[in-house]
Each structure stands twice: as structure tokens, then as C-alpha cells.
Amino acid sequence: MEKQIVLFDIDGTLLDGSRFYEELFFPDLIKKLEFTQEEISKIWQEYKKSLEKNTDFNPEEFIDLLAKSKNIDLQTILDIFYTPEFFSKSLFPEVGPILTELQEDFVLGIFSEGFDFWQGKKLDNMGIKNYFEQNLVFIERRKTALAILENLPEGAIVVDNSVDVIRDLLKFGKVTPVWINRVDKPIMEGVEQIKSLVELPALLEKLT
DSSP states (O other): OOOEEEEEOSBTTTBOHHIIIIIIIHHHHHHHHOOOHHHHHHHHHHHHHTOSSGGGOOHHHHHHHHHHHHTOOHHHHHHHHTOHHHHHHTBOTTHHHHHHHHTTTEEEEEEEESOHHHHHHHHHHHTOGGGSOGGGEEEESSTTSHHHHTTSOTTOEEEEOOHHHHHHHHHHOSSEEEEEOTTOOOOOTTSEEESSGGGHHHHHHHHO
16 A cells, blocks of 8 residues: 655744744844844845745845845855754754654655745755655745646645645645644634644544
């Protein structure tokens, strides 16, 4: 019997972006390059307003704005930003143990939206890349476009924190979405839900 495929989103599912920026990267900028929190917040908010979707975030565009605001060499900030420890420390705490448990009985992959280089950097630096089959790593600019969804393995289980993605997957119908509702949003009817990956093994046992 073939093992069930489980695909994971990255941001908000495996990686805590708020921790990455607010607890690690931004404080290091303030400490090492004498930015103020106000300066960073202003550039951060202005850049985010320019994006069509949050997944259009390109860290090197944002960092370029930071560098120009202080007339600092871009590479100086990039070297801070790509500190591997920032990524590993930003994993939700249950990620490593749960992936270790699941890899025994399931085939694991990634289904993520964003720039390929940026999502790839996350996978390289988070320290969990070896859990995932490389032929099951899907990183797309608009991951719920029909042409993309049709490339997903039929019957796969997809774990994602985005309400919009879950709705699109429900409409598509050839995969089983699992909504990881980490922030207690209102219940979404007709979809399997968990609040933490700790709950995932028991749910997968039920689904398979």
C-alpha cells in the first residue's frame, strides 16, 4: 500500500513570520545598525501596502529600501537577514517533532506561494528540508491557479493556514485540505481543522 502524501504550506504553517521579523531580524537591525523601531515600521508598512498579496513579499526589495534609507551597503543588511539561526528559531515549536513522527508513515512535501528563491531560502535555513521529498516541493507565485492545482498529486492532504487557499482547495476537490487555524478565526464549515500541528497525527489517522 502506497503511503499517503501530505503537503505543507510554509508561512504560518511551519514558520512563524512574526517571530522572524519582530523578535529576531528587526531587533538585530536596531542593535547592530542603529535603526529605530519607528524607522523600520514606517518602511515595512509602506512596502507591504505596495503589494497585491502578502505572498508578493520580496525580502530583497524590502531590504534595499532599508539600506537606502540609511545609505548602508545592501549586503550588510542581507548578511544579517539571512542568519540561519533566525529561520530555525522561527519554526513553530512542534514542527520538528511532528515531522519526525509523520515521516515514518507518510510522504511529506511542500505546497507554498511566493518567490521561489525566497521560499527555497526558508527551506534551506529552517533545518527541515530533508523531511520533504524534492519531487513534492511545489513553490508557485499563485498556487491555487487551476493549472497549478492540476499538478498536485490526486488525493493528497494539504495543510495550510490561509482561509482563501483552503476555500480554493475545497472547490478544486481532488485533494483534502486541512486548515491550521492558529489564530482562532471563526469556524469554517465543511473542512477539517486543527489549531496546531500537534493535532495533525490523530487527524491523519482518521482521514486515512
